[in-house]
Amino acid sequence: MFKKLRELAPKSIRHKLIIASIACILVPAALTLIIYNSLTQEAVQKQAISNAEDSLKLVNGSVTNRLKGMLTIANYVQVNPGLKAYLKLVASNNEVGDKYQRFMDANRVLEQLDSLTFVGEASYVTVLLTNDSYFMNYSVSDYKPLDIKKKAWFEKLTELRGLESYWIGVEPTDYSYDKFDHPYQVTLARTLRLDSGGIYGYVVVTIMEDQLNHIFGNLSAGQKVVLLDEAGTIVSGGDTGSIGKPFPYAAATGGVKESSIVSIAGDKYLVAQQQIPFNGWRLVLMQPYKESIVDISSIFNRVFVIQLISFFIFLLLLITLVRAFTKPLVRLGKVTTAVQRGNLMVRSGIRGNDEIGRLGFLFDQMLDRVMEMIAEVSDTQARKRKAELKMLQAQINPHFLFNVLNSIRMKVMKRGDPESAKMIGSLSMLLRMTISREEDEIYLHEEMDLVSHYVALMNLRQKEEAELQLDIVPEAFLIKVPRFFLQPLVENALIHGLSQQPGLISIRAVMQEKYVLLTVEDNGRGMDALQLERIYRKMDSSEGSLPDKEEGNSSFSGMGLHNVVERMRILFGDAFDIKMHSELGKGTTIEMHIPHREELRDV
Structure with missing residues (x-):
């Protein structure tokens, strides 16, 4: 049995590489596809929730900034020293100066109230004093400030303390100029108190509801956001007819802390919620789950199909390439054998940009370099021998030459020719320093x-x-x-x-x-x-x-x-x-x- 297995086992490196490559690709690919299918749904759900949370976070920032603008106006009226002092005087009927001076003082207050309105976004500011004096940044023909005392929520303002604010929520618009285009309003009220704690007035800030609803219009297709108050009433968002009414899905979304997938009337919805930090209101985003994952799911499905097709294409390509890669290896093996036998003139001729091509090129280059080094060593030795021979040809017997030159120099000196003696001495010294x-x-x-x-x-x-x-x-x-x-x-x-x-x-x-x-x-x-x-x-x-x-x-x-x-x-x-x-x-x-x-x- 083992003998038959050994006979069936591939013997060439080409077959071994093909089988090993198929095994190394097929097994991980199959495991990857299985794991991919199991993780795709989870990844799609996480991505959909993340997208919804990001969208709601942007909406939350815009809504919070708009509501904070209302708080900023109320804070300014309540804590501004000059304005606060003047309002106290008016409330106590202790105004000073003539009628013109009082008119100018009142006009400055109105100018300050006008300056508090956001650019491009109307805010109605009313300061109502206990003596029925009032200041506002709108016309009396639009709304009578004393009518605020007739509101059902007005008596609740006496329960406020310090800088506490009372958020009235959404109401039908009171201002005649805006009733037709802006049917609902959102109001904030706060008390103005003396140091002793007594109330000397009230500040009421109102904005139109569609200023908030306009923020919800920049969401992705299928996403709907509503702003709910503490009682679960719709303050803004959704259909115009639903504003001021209880949120119909409060029971289904009440247990959702932040983001989740919930089932409503047999359909799955992606629900995300975020709190408005300073008034207890909350934003709720709802989107049909199928619509939230349609883009992401289609991407995953296309990627899966592409991976599957690519796997089979590259598997065939791998088999073809392995066969092509092994061909130069056979050629290189034959050349190596020839070099081992002493034939340095043989060359592989293998070229290419891959490792085998570079190996063949470097192997041939190495053989060329070996031949060059052999020739260079031979040439260097020949040139060195020629140079040494030249030096030997330039040498003569130094002792004989020095003795003769010294004898000549002494005779020349005795005959009174120092210049010639100096010339002979320099020649002698020159030869002594060279050939000796x-x-x-x-x-x-x-x-x-x-x-x-x-x-x-x-x-x-x-x-x-x-x-x-x-x-x-x-x-x-x-x-x-x-x-x-x-x-x-x-x-x-x-x-x-x-x-x-x-x-x-x-x-x-x-x-x-x-x-x-x-x-x-x-x-x-x-x-x-x-x-x-x-x-x-x-x-x-x-x-x-x-x-x-x-x-x-x-x-x-x-x-x-x-x-x-x-x-x-x-x-x-x-x-x-x-x-x-x-x-x-x-x-x-x-x-x-x-x-x-x-x-x-x-x-």
């Missing part, structure tokens, strides 16, 4: 001594001397450089740049963060762009390490600029850089970037 040293590298200050002696020797040959100017920072003296690398540059400056004429050769060295900047500059005749390009091309070519025949025969060392560059690159690698700047009649500047090495950091 066995190490390949020397300190920069030793190289500077060598260059100084060389310039002194060349000045003895010329009728007019060239000036050598050195500007080297002390730290740069301790770097190690190839022996005899500056002399060819100075020699070129003397012979080709200054043409053995008087002039200035300047050598500067400054320390940079990662390298030493060494500059050799002359003020000679310079070069044009064509000559400069030819020199650059020769330095970059493979023949640059070989000395020119003319240069080898005429120069002191037989090593020119090309050989210097080659030696520096062998020693410092690609980090070394050289640049040349030259103009006809303005001289030539050579800049060398010599990298820091460990021996300089340890000093």
Whole structure:
């Protein structure tokens, strides 16, 4: 049995990946669809309740602000010191001044009452005193203020204390000017009391009910909001005929604290409630549950169908892609086997933007780099051997040469020719510092001594001397450089740049963060762009390490600029850089970037 199972099991990586991919997608997808169906209803309900609460919160803020405006007017009349003092005088029949003064005082009160009305929203403000004096911001022809005493609720005002307010709720409009367009009004009343507690007047603030009803008109389709007082009577909202009547669904919504789904007459409704904090009134939002979830439910259903279709499409696509992805892996495996056998010329040819494509590209690039490194190492060793051979060719037996030169110098001195003796002494010192040293590298200050002696020797040959100017920072003296690398540059400056004429050769060295900047500059005749390009091309070519025949025969060392560059690159690698700047009649500047090495950091 186990043998049959092993035979039926997929053997290729392609089949294994397809089966594993189907299993890893099918099982989670099936579980996701099952869980999705169970959670969709809950998510839809939560979202619908959240939308209803957000809508009611906006309505609550607007209604609360409008009702607070009524409180603000009452507070102003009750606590404003000037207005309060004047009203007390009027209530006590102790007004002072002539009739004109009393008229002006009363007019100022009326102006203050007019200023309390909200811009664009009419508020009727009445101040009724116990002596039947009154002040209001409307005309007596609209409504007689003394009729307030005939209201059924007027006697209840005596029960108020301090800043307590009595919210009358909704009533038929009393003001004749607004009765036709605004059939209902909402009124707030408050008592004006003396310090002893006695009542000297009343302040009544009235607004039209449709100012609140207008706020409810900005809701989503199907949402209806009503404002109920403490007794459950509709203050605003709903149909005009229902205002002032008990809320018909009070029994069904009475047990709802904030938001819930309730059943009314066999239909489900989304109900949300919020309290008005300062008068005990409440806002109730009702919406048929089907209408509240119609948009959200349709979105969830469409998403479900899209997910189901996408699952089957991408399953087929996955199988196709797995087959395509495994094909380059087979090719890469064959190439790896060939490389293991020693064939470095084979290449996979796999390219692409995915991991396998990058792996094939990097694998081929690695093989190319290995071939380049092998060729580079071979070329470097060959160039190094050529440079060493050139140095060996430049050397002669130092002891014999020094002894002969010293003997010649002594004889010249005895014959009274100090200038020739000095010339021979400089030559001897120059040769001693160069060919008698066995190490390949020397300190920069030793190289500077060598260059100084060389310039002194060349000045003895010329009728007019060239000036050598050195500007080297002390730290740069301790770097190690190839022996005899500056002399060819100075020699070129003397012979080709200054043409053995008087002039200035300047050598500067400054320390940079990662390298030493060494500059050799002359003020000679310079070069044009064509000559400069030819020199650059020769330095970059493979023949640059070989000395020119003319240069080898005429120069002191037989090593020119090309050989210097080659030696520096062998020693410092690609980090070394050289640049040349030259103009006809303005001289030539050579800049060398010599990298820091460990021996300089340890000093």
